[in-house]
Amino acid sequence: MVIKSPKDFWAGVMFIAFGAGMAAIALTNYQMGSAVRMGPAYFPTVLGGILAALGLILFMRSLVLKGGKVPAFSFRPLLLILFAVLLFGYTLKPLGLLGATLLLVFVSAYGGHEFKWKEVAILYVALFIFSVVVFVKGLTLPFPICPAPLEDFCRF
Amino acid sequence: MEILSNLALGFGVALSPFNLLMCLVGVLLGTLIGVLPGVGPVATIAMLLPITFNLNPIAALIMLAGIYYGAQYGGSTTAILVNLPGESSSVVTCLDGYQMARQGRAGPALATAALGSFFAGCVATLIVAMFAPPLAEVALKFGPSEYFSLMVLGLVAAVVLAHGSLIKAIAMVILGLMLGLVGTDVNSGVLRFAFGIAELADGIGFVTVAMGMFGLAEIIANLEHKGTREVFTSKVKHLWPTKEDFKRIWAPVLRGTFLGSALGILPGGGALLASFGAYTLEKKVSKNSAEFGKGAIEGVAAPESANNAGAQTSFIPLLTLGIPSNAVMALMIGAMMIQGIAPGPQVMTERPQLFWGMIASMWLGNLMLVVLNLPLIGLWIKLLTVPYRILYPSILVFMCIGVFSLSNNPFDCVLMAAFGLLGYICVKLECEPAPLILGFILGPLMEENLRRAMLLSRGDPLVFFQKPISATFLVVSIILLVIIALPNIRKKREEVFVEET
Amino acid sequence: MRGLRIGQRLAAAALLALATLPAHGQAWPAKPVRVVVPYPPGGPVDISARLLAPKLQEALGQPFVVENKPGAGGNIGADFVAKSAPDGYTIGMGAIATHAINPALMANVPYDPIKDFRHLALVVQVPNVLIVNTELPVKSVPELIAYAKARPGRLDFASGSTGSTGHLAGELFKQMTGTFMVHIPYKGAPAAVADLLAGRVHLMFDNLSSALPNVKSGHVRALAVTTLKRSASLPDLPTLDESGLKGFDMTTWWGLMGPAGMSPDVVQRLSAAILNGMDAPDVKERLRAMGMEGSAVRTPEQFTAFVDAERRLYAKLVKQSGAKPD
Numbered sequence: 001m002v003i004k005s006p007k008d009f010w011a012g013v014m015f016i017a018f019g020a021g022m023a024a025i026a027l028t029n030y031q032m033g034s035a036v037r038m039g040p041a042y043f044p045t046v047l048g049g050i051l052a053a054l055g056l057i058l059f060m061r062s063l064v065l066k067g068g069k070v071p072a073f074s075f076r077p078l079l080l081i082l083f084a085v086l087l088f089g090y091t092l093k094p095l096g097l098l099g100a101t102l103l104l105v106f107v108s109a110y111g112g113h114e115f116k117w118k119e120v121a122i123l124y125v126a127l128f129i130f131s132v133v134v135f136v137k138g139l140t141l142p143f144p145i146c147p148a149p150l151e152d153f154c155r156f
Numbered sequence: 157m158e159i160l161s162n163l164a165l166g167f168g169v170a171l172s173p174f175n176l177l178m179c180l181v182g183v184l185l186g187t188l189i190g191v192l193p194g195v196g197p198v199a200t201i202a203m204l205l206p207i208t209f210n211l212n213p214i215a216a217l218i219m220l221a222g223i224y225y226g227a228q229y230g231g232s233t234t235a236i237l238v239n240l241p242g243e244s245s246s247v248v249t250c251l252d253g254y255q256m257a258r259q260g261r262a263g264p265a266l267a268t269a270a271l272g273s274f275f276a277g278c279v280a281t282l283i284v285a286m287f288a289p290p291l292a293e294v295a296l297k298f299g300p301s302e303y304f305s306l307m308v309l310g311l312v313a314a315v316v317l318a319h320g321s322l323i324k325a326i327a328m329v330i331l332g333l334m335l336g337l338v339g340t341d342v343n344s345g346v347l348r349f350a351f352g353i354a355e356l357a358d359g360i361g362f363v364t365v366a367m368g369m370f371g372l373a374e375i376i377a378n379l380e381h382k383g384t385r386e387v388f389t390s391k392v393k394h395l396w397p398t399k400e401d402f403k404r405i406w407a408p409v410l411r412g413t414f415l416g417s418a419l420g421i422l423p424g425g426g427a428l429l430a431s432f433g434a435y436t437l438e439k440k441v442s443k444n445s446a447e448f449g450k451g452a453i454e455g456v457a458a459p460e461s462a463n464n465a466g467a468q469t470s471f472i473p474l475l476t477l478g479i480p481s482n483a484v485m486a487l488m489i490g491a492m493m494i495q496g497i498a499p500g501p502q503v504m505t506e507r508p509q510l511f512w513g514m515i516a517s518m519w520l521g522n523l524m525l526v527v528l529n530l531p532l533i534g535l536w537i538k539l540l541t542v543p544y545r546i547l548y549p550s551i552l553v554f555m556c557i558g559v560f561s562l563s564n565n566p567f568d569c570v571l572m573a574a575f576g577l578l579g580y581i582c583v584k585l586e587c588e589p590a591p592l593i594l595g596f597i598l599g600p601l602m603e604e605n606l607r608r609a610m611l612l613s614r615g616d617p618l619v620f621f622q623k624p625i626s627a628t629f630l631v632v633s634i635i636l637l638v639i640i641a642l643p644n645i646r647k648k649r650e651e652v653f654v655e656e657t
Numbered sequence: 658m659r660g661l662r663i664g665q666r667l668a669a670a671a672l673l674a675l676a677t678l679p680a681h682g683q684a685w686p687a688k689p690v691r692v693v694v695p696y697p698p699g700g701p702v703d704i705s706a707r708l709l710a711p712k713l714q715e716a717l718g719q720p721f722v723v724e725n726k727p728g729a730g731g732n733i734g735a736d737f738v739a740k741s742a743p744d745g746y747t748i749g750m751g752a753i754a755t756h757a758i759n760p761a762l763m764a765n766v767p768y769d770p771i772k773d774f775r776h777l778a779l780v781v782q783v784p785n786v787l788i789v790n791t792e793l794p795v796k797s798v799p800e801l802i803a804y805a806k807a808r809p810g811r812l813d814f815a816s817g818s819t820g821s822t823g824h825l826a827g828e829l830f831k832q833m834t835g836t837f838m839v840h841i842p843y844k845g846a847p848a849a850v851a852d853l854l855a856g857r858v859h860l861m862f863d864n865l866s867s868a869l870p871n872v873k874s875g876h877v878r879a880l881a882v883t884t885l886k887r888s889a890s891l892p893d894l895p896t897l898d899e900s901g902l903k904g905f906d907m908t909t910w911w912g913l914m915g916p917a918g919m920s921p922d923v924v925q926r927l928s929a930a931i932l933n934g935m936d937a938p939d940v941k942e943r944l945r946a947m948g949m950e951g952s953a954v955r956t957p958e959q960f961t962a963f964v965d966a967e968r969r970l971y972a973k974l975v976k977q978s979g980a981k982p983d
Contacts, residue, residue, distance in 0.1 A: 008321075011585040015327045022334050022349065030346055036615025040346040043603045047334050054327040061323075070584050077379035078580060081372065081552070082573040088556040089569025104556060105549045112379055112545045123546055127553045134188075139195060140203055141561050142691070142724040151688065202698025206707040209943065296855040340730070342844050345762070345819035354736075354767075357729035423851060478870055479851045486847065487699040494704060494943050498870030563697070563727045604844060611841055612813060612857060 005067025008058045015055030023048025080111030096144040097136070101128045159286055166285075166512030170520055175215050179517050182219035183524050186226020190233070193240040193371065193551070194363060194558010197227040198483045205491055213495035214510050218517040220491055221471075224484050225277070225518070228467050229525045232269045232460055236262060237536055238551055240371045242558070244362055244428055245463035247593050248317070248435040250370055252448065252455030258388055259451050262540060263395035263533055268405055268453055269460040270529040276413040276461035277522035280468035283417050284475075285515050288504070291421050291469075292476035300609035301619045303424045305629035307602040310429045312633045313436040314594040315640055319449040322640070325591045328582075332595025333602070335360060342604045343611075355567040364568050365596055367555050368575025369582070369589040375548050376580050388540045395533055397453070405457035408438050412461035420466030423473040423481035425601045427466040432594055434462035440639075468518055475511060476501055685745050685923055686719040692913070693749030695734025697727045701866075701947050702750050702911050705780050708943055709913075712934030717926065730820075731755040732766055739773035743918035748777065748927065752911035753822060757967040761975040762820045770968055775919045776960040778931040779912035783948035784884040785826055786868050787897065788877040789860040790853055798881050798900035801860070805836040812838040815858040817846035822909050825971065826862035826883055828978035833902045853877060864909055865890065866948030883907045889950050910952075910967075912960060928957050 003009045026044035033039025084107035092100040105124040109115055135141045144151070169175060189200045201220050208216035228245065235246040236253035249269065256265040283291075298306075311329055318325030338349040339359030350356040378387045397405070412434040419426040419433060438458040439448045448455050470481040478499035480486040492499050497507065504511045539547075559568045579589055613619040621627045692710060694703045703725060710721040726734035731754050738749035756770040768774075787798070795801040805812050816823035819842045831838060841858050843849040846867060852858045854876055865888055872879045872891065881897045882888050885906045897905035913931055915924070932955065934940055954963045 007585050008324075011324055011327075011587055014581070014585065015331065018331055018334070025349065030341075030348060031344075034615075035617065036610060038343075038607045038610060040341040040344045040348055043606070044334060044337055044348065047330050047337075051327055051330045051334065054323055054330070058323055058327070068586070073580075073584065074376075074380035077376050078577070081376050081379070082576055084552065085372070085556055085569050085573045085576070086566075089560060089566035092560055092566070100556075101553060104553060108549045108552050109545065112548070114545055119546070120549075123549060127550055131553065131557060134192070135195070135557055135561075139189070139200060141195075141557070142564065142722050143557075143560075199698055202703060203707075205699070205704060206711070209708070209939070296851065299852060299855060299857045342818065343842055345842075352765075354729040354733050357732075358727065424848060473851075477851070477854065479847050483697075483699070486845075489847075490699055490701065490704055493866065493946050496942075496946050498873070500870040500874055501876070502870070502874050563733075564724055565726065565728065565733070600844075608841060608843075611839065 003062055005062040005065055006070045007068045008062035008065075010070055012055045012058030012060075012062060015058065016052050017055075019048040019051030019053075019055055021048075023052065077111040081108055084108040084111070092143060094148065096146040096148075097128060097131050098146050101131060162508065162512050163285060163516065165508060166514075166516030169214060169509050169513030170218065170516035175218050175513070175517065176520070178211070178215040178219040179222050179521050180524055182222020183226035183229075183521050183528065186223040186228075187230040187233075187525070187528065189223070190227035190230020190242065192230075192558065193234050193238075193242045193555050194367065195561060196242060196363065196558075197224050198487060199561060200227075201484060201487045201491075205487070205494070208491060209494065213492070213497055214513050216491060216495060217488065217510065217514055218521075220488060221514060221518060222521045224488075225464065225467050225521060226525060228464055229270065229273060229529055232273070233266060233529075233532075233536060236265045236269065236456070237540060238371070238547075239374045240551070240555070241366045241593075242363065244366075244593070244597050245431045245459075245466070247366060247370075247590060248431045248459040249456060251317070251435070251590055252450075252452050255449070255451035256453065256456065257540065260389040261451065261453075262388075262537055264397040264401055264453060265456050266533045266536060267395070267397050267530065268401070268457050270526050270533075272405065272409045272412065272457045272461040273464035274522050274526040275409055276416060276465035277468055277525075278519060279413050280417045280420070280465040281515060281519045281522070284468060284472055284518070285512075288472050288476050289501070291472050292501075295421050295423055295473045295477065295479075297625060298422050298424060298426075299623075300605040300612060301623050301626045302629070303422075304602060304605040304609055305620055305626040305633070306422070306426070306429070307598045307605065309629045309633045309636070310432060310598055311595065311602070312636050312640070313429075313433055314591045314598075316436040316439055316636075317432065317590045317594065318588045320586055320588060324585075324587045328587050328589070328592040329595040332592035332597075333599035335365070335592075336596045336599025337603065342600070343607045353567075355563075355565060359600070360571060360596075361562055361568065362593075362597065363562060364559055364571045365575050366593060367559055368572040368577075369579035369593065371551065371555055372572065372576030373579025373583055373589070375551065376576065377583050378544065378548070387544050395537065401453050404444070404453055408434075408442070408454040408458035409461045411437060411441075412458035413465045416462030416465030417469045419462075420469030420481075421472050423470070423477075423479045423485075424605070425481075425598070427463075427470045427481055428597055428601075430462040430466035431459035434458040464522075471514075471518075474499060475503055475514075685920075685926075686717050688746065689720040689722050690717075690745065691747045692721050692723045693734050693738050693747065694723055694725045695727060695731035695737075695750060695752070695755055696725065698725050701781070702752055705911070705944060705947065706750050706913075708940050709780065709931060709934045712937055712940060713927075713930050716930040716933060730759055730763070732759055732763070732768075735770075736767045738914065739768040739916055741916045743775070743916040743920075745915065745919055745923040745927070748913055748915040750780075750911055751776070751914045751964075753909055753967060753971075754820075756964050757971045758820055758822070758825070758975070760968060761972040771961065771965055773917050774914045774964075775917050775924055776957055776964055777913045777915060777924065777928045778935070778957065779910060779952055779954040779960050779963065780931070780935060781912070781944055781947055781949045782908045782910040782952040782954070784865045784882050784888055784908055784950075785822055785862045786865050786872070786882050786888075786891070786894070787826075787830075787860065787862055787880045788853065788868050788872065789880060790856045790858070791876070791878050792856050793859050793878075795880070796878070798895070798897060798902070801880060802834045802836060802901075805834070805838060809837045810839060812836075812860065813841050813858040814838050815841045815843055815849035815853055815861040817849055818842055818844065820975075821846075822907060823849075823862040825974055825978065826907050829905065829907070829974055830862075830897075830902070832977060833905065850877075864948060866946070869948075890948075914960075924957055 026041040030041035031039035088104040416430040735755040741747035
């Protein structure tokens with residue numbers, strides 16, 4: 001087996017996995033019903049089947065038709081950016097905007113090519129102040145500004 | 157002419173200094189939240205509702221409506237500048253608008269969006285004023301079978317959105333459809349694909365998917381090229397569309413306006429299709445269809461006009477039937493009821509001042525928006541000259557805050573990150589996200605209406621062909637599918653040919 | 658601790674004191690109180706919370722911040738309140754869905770609607786009305802029953818969602834009358850009303866407040882109200898109880914509650930402040946617009962008893978009707 005078009009090959013694999021996987025979950029867990037009274041499994045099973053079939057076509061085609069290579073993944077920005085987003089989500093309530101924005105800005109900036117401490121620090125302060133003014137004060141989003149133990153110092 | 161005296165009454169109300177001020181406050185606020193990704197008009201209007209209790213009903217509704225269409229304007233700005241669709245209507249604007257921005261043509265793109273929206277807003281407001289009651293009757297003609305067939309047509313159209321492989325585009329639509337099914341099944345109440353995660357019980361939010369697939373994936377992809385440090389070209393040619401541009405956009409704006417106005421009337425998800433439909437239509441009829449997806453100005457003009465027209469005409473089912481066509485309209489109903497106004501056909505006869513005042517204010521609000529937005533273009537362009545290493549952490553902060561605020565739960569950030577990963581993989585595999593997003597929006601509607609139609613017909617699939625409107629949509633879908641497939645098959649043959657020789 | 662220097666110890670002690678200070682002493686409320694709404698912003702439950710928040714702030718001297726925690730039909734927000742510290746700084750809205758229907762309908766509700774909560778005050782209680790399409794040749798409940806009996810399985814009744822009060826009221830109606838009608842669930846009541854107006858479905862049980870405009874304009878015909886008492890907004894409309902369905906009594910309701918274990922003093926002050934806020938003329942007028950016509954449930958104890966009764970009613974109803982998804 002020679003893969004002539006890696007892009008199509010992997011896209012095919014992805015669609016087969018999603019389609020077959022979701023159809024299998026639907027079939028085993030939910031009721032199929034009939035065309036008259038469709039059960040909750042009906043639509044996902046049909047769609048999953050079509051998706052897997054399309055994946056299979058791509059898969060087969062990738063063995064016949066020539067196509068592009070999959071460009072290399074750059075893991076540094078990928079992992080750092082996604083990690084920064086998760087950090088923000090889980091630290092916003094305990095650490096407030098003060099802490100969560102700090103983590104988000106520094107970690108994500110570290111994922112780029114250039115990282116200048118001073119510049120990122122200024123950016124952080126500016127974004128923190130802007131967020132407090134616009135989101136917490138202006139739009140009254142119920143976000144803590146400071147970490148819980150310091151709450152009393154952060155009433156503006 | 158009765159309509160003239162009605163409009164005179166409306167403008168009399170809307171032009172009072174206080175109402176004008178409220179309209180201005182509304183559109184300013186709407187523009188602000190539209191530009192900020194994630195924080196949408198729904199959350200803003202909901203949080204402002206208590207403040208409006210102390211206003212008179214007319215001023216309150218004028219302000220809330222201003223927020224709604226102000227957010228539409230603002231949302232397209234973010235879509236064009238940084239590829240972030242905060243609303244389903246601005247997904248297609250990203251496709252060509254962002255490409256234009258990268259080529260240094262953000263100015264013409266933004267101006268086109270503003271002018272197209274203004275024109276569409278004027279026409280649609282006029283339509284609301286003249287034909288609201290008869291059009292409401294049309295809206296009632298749409299039942300489950302009609303909506304299902306309309307969704308089918310929409311999905312076929314989605315395939316046209318893609319400019320790469322047809323099979324991949326169809327697969328992405330279907331993947332989107334399936335992702336839309338996560339959550340509680342409307343018909344049976346069964347929880348599907350939730351894997352024991354309570355947060356998934358109400359399904360995946362549109363904003364989370366769009367932010368992840370477009371915004372996050374784009375940032376990550378931009379950061380990977382070491383050599384090219386700047387994403388946007390520094391050579392900004394001009395701020396204003398050229399004569400050539402104007403020549404190219406007038407027809408798309410007209411078509412977009414009419415398509416958007418028509419679809420906006422349908423409360424069961426018609427407006428969602430407006431911008432997608434307009435884009436598809438342009439791509440099929442335009443001489444420049446090869447440019448679509450690479451920065452065609454028609455690809456900004458048509459969907460922007462369509463979604464603004466749809467936003468205005470979606471007031472028709474609200475004002476005449478009391479039926480909301482989207483979450484914002486549902487909030488407007490809440491606002492009206494709290495003011496002691498029961499939305500419905502009697503609003504027009506019992507409270508003509510409110511009805512016509514609101515319509516007049518829509519036109520005024522659109523005028524304010526265009527006056528406000530055109531000078532802002534220069535400022536937005538400046539924003540793009542900020543180094544990307546400063547720009548992207550800022551975008552991330554706004555995205556995260558917006559997504560977190562959806563349900564004040566870290567889980568939405570997790571989901572956004574997951575869709576960022578999926579989006580990045582799709583970039584690598586040349587699978588485009590726009591068809592997936594449309595599938596995602598339409599999936600639940602489509603299943604819901606299909607199953608409801610089958611329940612109502614007691615299992616007779618022929619209903620879809622027995623009802624004239626539904627049958628028409630299905631026939632058009634089939635024709636469209638053939639038109640799409642034909643050149644593709646021909647191309648494939650040629651490809652095979654090339655390989656063999 | 659021995660390793661720590663004096664300065665560090667002092668700092669730690671100060672931090673600790675700061676962290677715990679507001680929760681101590683008589684000084685409740687010493688910091689803002691969070692009001693959790695288990696639904697997205699803008700719905701009637703959210704609006705009523707936002708209406709009351711300024712009144713509570715006025716009465717108790719600290720901001721009351723509304724926070725929406727939607728998800729899982731309200732269960733996520735309700736669970737959040739149940740699991741919060743009972744210090745009086747977290748309260749939330751609980752509704753018929755989170756505290757009566759979901760526990761009966763769903764498999765994994767992570768809280769006990771009675772034991773895990775301290776019920777403070779019922780805020781809104783709205784009757785449902787039975788409305789039919791005007792083309793349907795029935796003018797009263799007995800006529801509807803006769804019409805439905807002559808056409809078993811031919812009539813459709815719509816509802817805003819599976820497991821909503823509208824759905825369960827329909828199931829109870831079918832049960833009590835021995836009729837057979839097909840349930841057509843929608844995504845939200847407005848979509849169902851649209852199909853009712855167009856005549857694609859025949860009847861539905863809708864909230865009084867949202868049905869009222871269409872009833873008054875004659876676009877739909879109201880046959881009965883689902884409470885034991887007639888509604889002040891439609892005094893001529895009979896109740897289902899009068900129309901032969903003895904004891905038919907269903908309302909949609911929601912109210913404020915905190916986690917179990919709150920101090921009696923805080924409970925008393927909160928519930929008094931809520932009731933006062935509801936009686937303020939401007940709030941009262943707005944709650945009335947949402948269909949609140951006053952309720953017999955006034956004290957926290959009455960509210961607990963009411964929630965318990967509702968929970969039992971729906972547990973029975975869901976079981977009998979087979980509405981539970983499998």
